Amino acid sequence: MTRVLVVEDDAQLVRALVINMQARQYGVDAAPDGTTALRLAATRQPDVVILDLGLPDMDGVDVIRALRGWTRVPILVLSARRASDEKIAALDAGADDYITKPFSMDELLARLRAAVRRTDNVPVVNGTVLVTTDDFSVDLLAKKATRAGRDVRLTPTEWQLLEILVSSPGRLVTQKQLLQEVWGASQSTKTNYLRVYMAQLRRKLESDPSHPRYLITEPGMGYRFEN
Known part of the structure; x- marks a missing residue:
C-alpha cells in the first residue's frame, strides 16, 4: 500500500483528503504542523508527502529542507501562495510539484499518481547501468549520482529527468516528452x-x-545529454 503523509492544519481539508485517498486504497497519515510532520516522516516512512506551506509552527519550505536532508520522498506542495517567487523557493528547496489552492481533487490525485510513478523502477535503456563523465557519474541501477566521490542529493523529479536524458546520450528529448514522462500529460x-x-x-x-x-x-x- 502506498503511504501518504498529509501536512495541513485545516482539519476540514485534511478530512476531505483522507476520505478521497483512503477510497483509492492509499494509507494516510496526517500532521497539523511541521514538527509532527518531521516526526511522522521519520517513523512512518511515507511514499509521498503532501505539504501546506502555511503551517502554525514553521514555514513549509523549512520542512522541505529538513526532509531533503535525509530522504528523496516526493513532496507535493499544496498551498494558497501563488506568487512565482514562492513557488520557486519551494521547488528550489526540493519540492517535486506545486499545486495552488483552491484546487481540483481529481487533479491533485492525478499529480499524486504521477509522483508515485516517478519513484517506481524504470527499465534501464540498452542495458546501460553506469554513465560516467569527467565531472560526475550516474548509476542507473542504484539510482544515484556521484561527483568528486560524493553522492549528489537529487529529488525524485531531478533524478527522473537526469535518468531520461543520460539513458539516451546525444539524442534530443523534447520538452513535451520530458513533461509528459515526468509530470504527466496534463502538464x-x-x-x-x-x-x-x-x-x-x-x-x-x-x-x-x-x-x-x-x-x-x-x-x-x-534537452540533450552529451558525454
Missing part, C-alpha cells in the same frame, strides 16, 4: 518546470552551470 505545456529543474541539475552536476557541458538546451525544442 505538457509547463515548460517553466523544466527550466527550474534543469537549472537545479546543472548546479549540482556541472562544473560551470552557466555554460553547461553535459546537460544541453536545444532552444525551443528540448
Whole structure:
C-alpha cells in the first residue's frame, strides 16, 4: 500500500483528503504542523508527502529542507501562495510539484499518481547501468549520482529527468516528452518546470552551470545529454 503523509492544519481539508485517498486504497497519515510532520516522516516512512506551506509552527519550505536532508520522498506542495517567487523557493528547496489552492481533487490525485510513478523502477535503456563523465557519474541501477566521490542529493523529479536524458546520450528529448514522462500529460505545456529543474541539475552536476557541458538546451525544442 502506498503511504501518504498529509501536512495541513485545516482539519476540514485534511478530512476531505483522507476520505478521497483512503477510497483509492492509499494509507494516510496526517500532521497539523511541521514538527509532527518531521516526526511522522521519520517513523512512518511515507511514499509521498503532501505539504501546506502555511503551517502554525514553521514555514513549509523549512520542512522541505529538513526532509531533503535525509530522504528523496516526493513532496507535493499544496498551498494558497501563488506568487512565482514562492513557488520557486519551494521547488528550489526540493519540492517535486506545486499545486495552488483552491484546487481540483481529481487533479491533485492525478499529480499524486504521477509522483508515485516517478519513484517506481524504470527499465534501464540498452542495458546501460553506469554513465560516467569527467565531472560526475550516474548509476542507473542504484539510482544515484556521484561527483568528486560524493553522492549528489537529487529529488525524485531531478533524478527522473537526469535518468531520461543520460539513458539516451546525444539524442534530443523534447520538452513535451520530458513533461509528459515526468509530470504527466496534463502538464505538457509547463515548460517553466523544466527550466527550474534543469537549472537545479546543472548546479549540482556541472562544473560551470552557466555554460553547461553535459546537460544541453536545444532552444525551443528540448534537452540533450552529451558525454
